[in-house]
Amino acid sequence: MSGVPRPPRGLPVRVAAGLAVLALAGCALVPGSVSPVDEVEFTHELPVPPLAPSRVVDGTRVFSLTAQEGTSELVPGVQTPTWGFDGPYLGPTLRAERGERVAVEVTNDLPEPTSVHWHGMHLPAAMDGGPHQEVEPGGTWRPTWRIDQPAATLWYHPHPHGQTEKHVYRGLAGLFLLDDDASVAADLPHDYGVDDVPVIVQDKVLDDDGTLELDDSGAEPGTLGDVVLTNGATGAYHDVTSERVRLRLLNGSTARTYQLGFPDRRMDLVATDGGLLEAPVEVDDVRLAPGERAEVVVRLEPGETTRLHSFEAELGGVVVPFAMGGNDAFDVLELRAADRLTPSPEPAWTPSAHAAADALHADDATVTRTFQLDDRQINGRRMDMGRIDETATVGTTEVWEVRSTVPMPHSFHVHDVQFRILSVDGDPPPPALAGPKDTVYLEPNRTYRLLMRFEDYTDPDVPYMFHCHMLWHEDQGMMGQFVVVEPGQEAGTDVDGHAGHH
Numbered sequence: 001m002s003g004v005p006r007p008p009r010g011l012p013v014r015v016a017a018g019l020a021v022l023a024l025a026g027c028a029l030v031p032g033s034v035s036p037v038d039e040v041e042f043t044h045e046l047p048v049p050p051l052a053p054s055r056v057v058d059g060t061r062v063f064s065l066t067a068q069e070g071t072s073e074l075v076p077g078v079q080t081p082t083w084g085f086d087g088p089y090l091g092p093t094l095r096a097e098r099g100e101r102v103a104v105e106v107t108n109d110l111p112e113p114t115s116v117h118w119h120g121m122h123l124p125a126a127m128d129g130g131p132h133q134e135v136e137p138g139g140t141w142r143p144t145w146r147i148d149q150p151a152a153t154l155w156y157h158p159h160p161h162g163q164t165e166k167h168v169y170r171g172l173a174g175l176f177l178l179d180d181d182a183s184v185a186a187d188l189p190h191d192y193g194v195d196d197v198p199v200i201v202q203d204k205v206l207d208d209d210g211t212l213e214l215d216d217s218g219a220e221p222g223t224l225g226d227v228v229l230t231n232g233a234t235g236a237y238h239d240v241t242s243e244r245v246r247l248r249l250l251n252g253s254t255a256r257t258y259q260l261g262f263p264d265r266r267m268d269l270v271a272t273d274g275g276l277l278e279a280p281v282e283v284d285d286v287r288l289a290p291g292e293r294a295e296v297v298v299r300l301e302p303g304e305t306t307r308l309h310s311f312e313a314e315l316g317g318v319v320v321p322f323a324m325g326g327n328d329a330f331d332v333l334e335l336r337a338a339d340r341l342t343p344s345p346e347p348a349w350t351p352s353a354h355a356a357a358d359a360l361h362a363d364d365a366t367v368t369r370t371f372q373l374d375d376r377q378i379n380g381r382r383m384d385m386g387r388i389d390e391t392a393t394v395g396t397t398e399v400w401e402v403r404s405t406v407p408m409p410h411s412f413h414v415h416d417v418q419f420r421i422l423s424v425d426g427d428p429p430p431p432a433l434a435g436p437k438d439t440v441y442l443e444p445n446r447t448y449r450l451l452m453r454f455e456d457y458t459d460p461d462v463p464y465m466f467h468c469h470m471l472w473h474e475d476q477g478m479m480g481q482f483v484v485v486e487p488g489q490e491a492g493t494d495v496d497g498h499a500g501h502h
């Protein structure tokens with residue numbers, strides 16, 4: 001036990017106990033980390049989720065997705081029972097353009113209720129796929145909405161009440177890419193699966209017979225796996241045939257925060273959760289907490305090989321960073337450049353025709369709300385599906401002041417909107433936090449001021465969620481609900497307090 005720091009005073013007992021368990025486990029493994037990631041050979045071609053087929057019916061682009069059970073070889077030679085959409089693990093990539101009306105026919109072939117939430121999407125609350133829109137086993141659900149937001153790398157995943165961690169961890173997740181005038185005309189790699197590559201990063205624990213295990217010891221911050229998957233494969237490589245490659249990075253893990261970059265080169269950050277930045281920003285790495293995305297463009301020389309790496313994550317003032325994954329460093333994806341590379345232009349784009357209308361202005365904010373996160377509560381409350389915590393009036397611009405008051409990692413996510421981070425502890429955000437966001441890692445004891453506007457889609461009876469995107473925290477009730485109403489209208493009093501499909 002020597003060298004294991006004691007949890008500081010005042011830490012919740014459950015958390016402290018968890019840390020001690022982790023610390024003990026860590027002594028037997030790698031000093032300095034309780035959650036090391038195994039080294040692997042990079043010999044597996046990166047699987048690229050297929051683009052989902054769709055058909056256009058009466059002007060609506062219709063997709064279908066079936067949540068199902070299956071078996072996957074996540075680790076070579078080991079068969080693991082998994083869940084996926086239209087396959088055994090993960091799901092196809094949906095893709096649509098701004099202005100299009102879409103519909104998704106969701107079928108639940110699982111033995112238990114699930115839901116499909118469109119993370120980052122601006123849409124009516126009844127289409128959002130949260131805990132109020134669960135789909136029973138054998139049931140179907142057909143949300144439809146018009147895409148009305150900038151080009152972005154969004155994603156979809158289940159959101160059943162109290163069961164999100166298990167469903168996502170078993171494999172239910174996929175990307176939803178949006179295009180617009182700016183992204184289509186941009187000088188950015190855009191050949192899907194070739195030089196425009198989805199990179200879904202997730203960590204797992206497999207037991208001896210290959211079954212996916214969730215850490216139920218109560219240890220913070222939840223499950224940190226020793227197996228890291230990229231699009232469902234360990235040790236994946238991708239063959240690069242052009243000078244530049246765009247990586248659409250998604251942290252689809254339950255608890256781990258990654259610090260992704262290349263040890264031997266910088267990269268251009270071009271987009272965050274909700275879309276393109278104003279201009280590319282050269283960065284060494286990007287920190288991604290669960291739920292966050294980033295698009296980066298990387299340059300390669302002919303014939304060379306490099307690896308996307310997760311550096312020791314900068315978690316801010318968390319207690320015992322090594323217990324939170326902060327000392328773990330490992331490779332995620334190998335890029336192998338061909339001997340001859342086709343030229344690719346420098347990343348550049350001009351603003352969308354919608355940019356002025358989309359812009360958020362701090363001067364317009366008329367409402368400020370504060371959100372204090374402790375170990376499992378937001379403003380002293382846990383999730384209650386029958387309670388509306390916040391009521392926003394349509395057309396208003398608001399500032400949400402969010403602060404984690406405990407030395408634990410949290411990842412704050414708001415449904416329906418993309419926000420701008422106005423400041424972090426009063427300072428302007430760093431470039432990686434200056435673009436459109438729907439999820440943000442909260443460094444403990446720092447105040448994040450988020451600017452957002454509730455444009456449309458009023459419904460006093462069906463709420464949107466805000467919550468911690470560390471999935472174990474979320475399932476334990478670190479979540480609240482808000483509705484968007486007409487001026488003068490009140491939140492409904494008959495909000496359905498039960499999960500389930502009506």
Ligand code: C2O
Nearest residue numbers: 117119291413465
């Ligand atoms: Cu990605 Cu409420 O979730």
Ligand code: CU
Nearest residue numbers: 410468470473
């Ligand atoms: Cu949390």
